[in-house]
Amino acid sequence: MILTRPPLRLLHRLALGLGLALGLAAATPQATAQVLTIRSAQVTPATGDVLPPDAPAATVALPDNWSKSRPGYAGLLSYRIDFEPFTSLERGDLLALYIAHVCSNFEVFLNGHLVHGGGRMAEPVTHNCNHPQLVSLPSALIRQGINTLDLRVTGHRLAEVGSQQRDGGLSALVIGPQSELAMQHARRTALQVSAPQAVSATLMLMGGFMFVMGFVNRRESHLAYFGALSVGWALVDARLWLRSLPVSHSVAEFLLCSMLGFITWVAVQFLMRYAGSRERWVDVALPVQCALLPLSLVLAGPTRLHLLASFWYALLALQVLAAAAWHLRREWHRRSVWLMASMLLTVVVAGAIEFAAQWGGTRPLAAHLAELALPVVFVLVGLRLVQQQGRALHHAEQGKARLEQRVRDATAEIERNFRQLSELRVEQVTERERKRIAADLHDDLGAKLLTIVHTSDSERISTLAREALEEMRLSVRGLTGKPVRLADALGDWRAEVVSRLGQASIECEWQAPEDLPQRLSSRAYVQTTRILREATSNIIKHSQASQCAIRCTIGDGDLQFLLQDDGVGISAEVDRRLDQGHGLASMKNRAKQLQGQCLVESGPGQGTVIRLTVPLDRAAEGS
Amino acid sequence: MKTILLLEDLPEIRVWLRKLVLQVFPGAIISESARVQDAIELVKSVKFELALIDLGLPDGSGVDVVTQLRDSQPDAQSVVVTIHDDDEHLFPALQAGAFGYILKEQARELITEQLQRISQGEPPLSPSIARRVMAYFSAKAKPQASPNNAMPTVSLTERESEVLLRVAKGYTLPEIGVQLGLSRHTIADYVKQIYRKLNVSSRAEAALEAQRLGLFR
Numbered sequence: 001m002i003l004t005r006p007p008l009r010l011l012h013r014l015a016l017g018l019g020l021a022l023g024l025a026a027a028t029p030q031a032t033a034q035v036l037t038i039r040s041a042q043v044t045p046a047t048g049d050v051l052p053p054d055a056p057a058a059t060v061a062l063p064d065n066w067s068k069s070r071p072g073y074a075g076l077l078s079y080r081i082d083f084e085p086f087t088s089l090e091r092g093d094l095l096a097l098y099i100a101h102v103c104s105n106f107e108v109f110l111n112g113h114l115v116h117g118g119g120r121m122a123e124p125v126t127h128n129c130n131h132p133q134l135v136s137l138p139s140a141l142i143r144q145g146i147n148t149l150d151l152r153v154t155g156h157r158l159a160e161v162g163s164q165q166r167d168g169g170l171s172a173l174v175i176g177p178q179s180e181l182a183m184q185h186a187r188r189t190a191l192q193v194s195a196p197q198a199v200s201a202t203l204m205l206m207g208g209f210m211f212v213m214g215f216v217n218r219r220e221s222h223l224a225y226f227g228a229l230s231v232g233w234a235l236v237d238a239r240l241w242l243r244s245l246p247v248s249h250s251v252a253e254f255l256l257c258s259m260l261g262f263i264t265w266v267a268v269q270f271l272m273r274y275a276g277s278r279e280r281w282v283d284v285a286l287p288v289q290c291a292l293l294p295l296s297l298v299l300a301g302p303t304r305l306h307l308l309a310s311f312w313y314a315l316l317a318l319q320v321l322a323a324a325a326w327h328l329r330r331e332w333h334r335r336s337v338w339l340m341a342s343m344l345l346t347v348v349v350a351g352a353i354e355f356a357a358q359w360g361g362t363r364p365l366a367a368h369l370a371e372l373a374l375p376v377v378f379v380l381v382g383l384r385l386v387q388q389q390g391r392a393l394h395h396a397e398q399g400k401a402r403l404e405q406r407v408r409d410a411t412a413e414i415e416r417n418f419r420q421l422s423e424l425r426v427e428q429v430t431e432r433e434r435k436r437i438a439a440d441l442h443d444d445l446g447a448k449l450l451t452i453v454h455t456s457d458s459e460r461i462s463t464l465a466r467e468a469l470e471e472m473r474l475s476v477r478g479l480t481g482k483p484v485r486l487a488d489a490l491g492d493w494r495a496e497v498v499s500r501l502g503q504a505s506i507e508c509e510w511q512a513p514e515d516l517p518q519r520l521s522s523r524a525y526v527q528t529t530r531i532l533r534e535a536t537s538n539i540i541k542h543s544q545a546s547q548c549a550i551r552c553t554i555g556d557g558d559l560q561f562l563l564q565d566d567g568v569g570i571s572a573e574v575d576r577r578l579d580q581g582h583g584l585a586s587m588k589n590r591a592k593q594l595q596g597q598c599l600v601e602s603g604p605g606q607g608t609v610i611r612l613t614v615p616l617d618r619a620a621e622g623s
Numbered sequence: 624m625k626t627i628l629l630l631e632d633l634p635e636i637r638v639w640l641r642k643l644v645l646q647v648f649p650g651a652i653i654s655e656s657a658r659v660q661d662a663i664e665l666v667k668s669v670k671f672e673l674a675l676i677d678l679g680l681p682d683g684s685g686v687d688v689v690t691q692l693r694d695s696q697p698d699a700q701s702v703v704v705t706i707h708d709d710d711e712h713l714f715p716a717l718q719a720g721a722f723g724y725i726l727k728e729q730a731r732e733l734i735t736e737q738l739q740r741i742s743q744g745e746p747p748l749s750p751s752i753a754r755r756v757m758a759y760f761s762a763k764a765k766p767q768a769s770p771n772n773a774m775p776t777v778s779l780t781e782r783e784s785e786v787l788l789r790v791a792k793g794y795t796l797p798e799i800g801v802q803l804g805l806s807r808h809t810i811a812d813y814v815k816q817i818y819r820k821l822n823v824s825s826r827a828e829a830a831l832e833a834q835r836l837g838l839f840r
Binding site: 439442443446447449450451453454455465466469470473477487488490491492493494495498499502510514 | 633635636639679706707708709727728729730731749750751754790791792793794795797798
C-alpha cells in the first residue's frame with residue numbers, strides 16, 4: 001500500500017490542476033462597455049447564393065434555436081442585423097464579430113460583401129457547431145452610420161440530428177474590438193475545442209496502448225476494454241478535428257450514434273471485468289445491442305434519428321449506470337474504492353448535466369465542462385490502471401526474483417546433495433575396494449607368511465615372517481579401519497603391553513586417564529600400536545629390566561607417552577644394532593609421519609626413557 | 624581318547640597344527656578336513672570333544688561348522704583358529720558358539736598354552752571382543768530390541784559386566800582378579816559364563832528371527 005500513495009497523490013494534484021485550468025479558461029469575463037451584444041435579427045429563408053431582398057422579414061430573438069422558432073425547418077436562413085460602428089476604436093484595432101454558437105455552417109456579409117465563409121454550405125455541409133467563431137470586419141467596408149450585417153446559416157432539423165447541440169441555430173452576436181473579442185473567442189475555443197482535442201488525442205494514444213496491453217495479456221481483459229472505450233471516445237471526439245467530412249450529414253450522424261453502442265459495450269465490460277467478473281449473457285447481449293442500434297437507426301430512417309437516438313441514449317446511460325453501481329458494490333470492501341467511486345460519480349454527474357442540457361435545449365458553461373470532464377476522467381482512470389499494472393509488474397518482478405533465488409538455492413542444495421552423494425559413493429566404493437584388498441592380503445599373502453612362520457627351520461625367518469604378518473594385519477587395519485575411540489585404543493594398548501611384559505616377568509605400572517572422548521584415526525591408531533609394540537619388544541629383548549613404568553597423558557592437544565625402564569640402557573653399539581633392525585629409527589619415523597615425535601633418552605646403566613608425542617587433532621583427521 | 628576335528632585348508636598349517644595338537648593332547652584321534660562341507664559331514668557321523676576351526680575356507684566360512692557342531696553336539700568345544708584378529712571376524716563365530724579363539728601366527732608355545740587354557744575352561748578375551756560383547760548386551764537391554772518378550776531375556780550379571788568393562792579397559796584377567804578380590808578361577812568362570820550367555824542369547828535371537836520369518840511367510 002505504501003507504494004500506491006505517491007501516485008495517488010499525483011493523480012489528485014493532476015485532477016485538481018486540470019480542473020483549475022479549465023475553470024479559468026471557461027470563466028468568461030463580463031463584456032466591457034465598448035462591446036455591442038445583438039439579441040435580435042431580421043430573418044428570411046434564403047435560397048441559392050443570392051442575398052434576400054430587403055422587404056419580407058420577421059424579427060427573431062437571438063439566440064435562435066430552429067427547433068423552437070421554426071420546428072422542422074432545414075436549409076438556409078438569412079439573418080440581418082443593422083448596427084452603428086463604434087467611434088472610439090483604438091488605433092490599429094479592428095472591429096470584429098463574435099459568434100458563440102452557429103450550426104451547422106455560415107457565411108458573413110458586411111454591407112453586401114462576403115467577409116467570411118465557414119466552409120461548404122451545401123451537402124456535405126461543414127460542421128461548425130462546436131466551434132466559436134470570430135469574424136474580422138474590414139474597416140474599409142464599414143460605413144459611417146448604419147451598417148448591415150448579413151449571416152447566411154445552413155442547418156438541419158432536430159429530428160435528423162442525434163443531439164440538440166447539432167440542431168440548426170444561431171447564438172447572440174457580439175460586435176466589438178477584435179482584441180477584446182479575440183480573448184473571449186480563444187477562451188471559448190480552448191474549452192470547447194482545444195482542450196477536448198488534446199484530451200481525446202491523449203485518450204487515443206493511451207487507449208491504443210492499453211488495448212494492446214490487454215489484448216496481449218488475456219487475463220487483463222479489462223485493460224483491452226478500457227483501451228477500446230478510450231479509443232471509441234476519442235473517435236467520437238474526432239468530429240472536433242474533422243469539420244468537413246466527405247460524407248453527408250445523415251451518414252455522419254448515423255455513425256456518431258452507432259459509436260455510442262460500441263462505447264456502452266466496452267464501458268460495461270470494462271466495469272465488470274475490472275471487478276474480476278464475467279457473465280456470458282453480458283458477453284453476448286452487448287455486442288448484439290451494439291449491432292441492433294445502427295440497425296434500428298437504419299430502419300427508422302434519418303428523419304426519426306433524434307427520437308430514436310434519445311431513446312438509445314437513455315437506455316445506454318442506464319446500462320452504464322447499472323454497471324457502475326454493480327462495480328462499486330463488488331469493490332466496496334477495497335480501501336482504494338474511493339478513487340473509482342469518485343471517478344464514476346464524476347461520470348454520472350457529467351452525464352446528468354449533459355442530459356439536462358439536451359432536454360433544456362441550451363448549452364450552459366456547465367454542459368461544456370461536463371462534456372470535457374468525461375474524457376478527463378477516462379484519462380485519470382487510464383493512469384490509475386497503468387499505475388496498477390506497473391505495480392503488478394513490479395510485484396511480479398519481485399516474485400520472479402524471489403523465485404529465481406529459490407531456484408538458485410534449490411539448485412545449490414541439489415548440487416550439494418549430489419556432491420555428498422557422490423562423495424558417499426566414492427567412500428563406499430573405496431571402502432569395498434579396501435575390504436577386498438584386505439581379504440586378498442589375508443587369504444593370499446597372510447596364508448603364505450603363515451606357512452613360512454610355522455614351517456621354516458630358521459627361527460629368524462620364522463620371526464621375520466611373523467612380524468611381517470603382524471605388519472600386514474596392521475596395514476590392513478590402517479587401510480580399512482574406522483576412527484577409534486582413544487579410550488578403546490588405550491584399552492587395547494594396555495592389554496597388549498601389560499600382558500607381554502607380564503609374560504616376560506617384567507613388572508609394569510600403567511597410568512592413563514580414563515573416559516577420554518577423543519577419537520584417533522585408524523592410521524594413528526595403527527602407527528601408535530606399532531611404536532608401542534616395538535618399544536615393548538625392545539624392553540623385553542634388550543633392556544634386561546625388571547620394572548617398567550608407562551604413563552600416558554593428554555596435554556596441549558597431544559597424546560603423550562612416557563615409557564621408562566630400569567634396564568641397562570642402550571649403548572652406542574646396541575643403538576646402532578637396533579637401528580639396523582629398524583627399531584628406534586622406525587619408531588621415530590612412524591612418529592614423524594603422524595606429525596609427532598619419539599625421543600629416546602638412554603645411557604649405559606641408566607635405563608631407557610622413551611617420550612612419544614602424537615598430536616591428537618591431526619591424528620583424528622581422515623580415517 | 625580325545626576326539627578332535629581339525630578344519631584347515633592350508634596343508635602345511637594343517638600338518639603343523641596336527642603336530643601341535645598331538646603335543647598338547649597326546650594320543651588324540653584327529654579327523655582332518657580342508658572344506659566346510661566335509662567338516663559338516665564329519666560332524667554328522669563322528670562325535671568330537673574339541674574342534675579347531677579355521678574361518679576363511681575355500682567353500683565357505685567355518686562359522687557354519689561351529690553352528691552345526693553346537694546344534695548337534697552341544698558338549699563339543701569349538702575353538703576358532705584364524706589369521707584374523709579383528710572382532711568383525713571373530714564375534715560372529717563367538718555368537719555361533721565358539722569357545723575362544725587362537726591366532727595362527729603366534730609362537731608355538733603361546734598357542735600351546737592357550738589351547739590348554741581353553742580346554743581347561745579359560746577362554747581368552749581381548750578388549751575389543753569385550754567391547755563388542757558389552758555393546759551387544761546393552762543394545763539388547765533397550766526395550767525396543769525385544770518387543771513382546773517372547774524369548775527368555777538373557778542378561779549379564781553385575782559382576783560379569785564389571786569383568787567385561789575391565790577387560791575392555793585393557794586389564795588382564797589376573798589383574799581383574801586382584802582388583803575384585805577374586806581367584807583367577809572365578810574370573811575365568813565369569814568369562815566362560817559371558818561366552819555362554821552370548822551364545823544362548825544369539826541362538827534365542829536367531830530362533831525368534833526364524834519364527835518371525837515363519838509367521839510372515
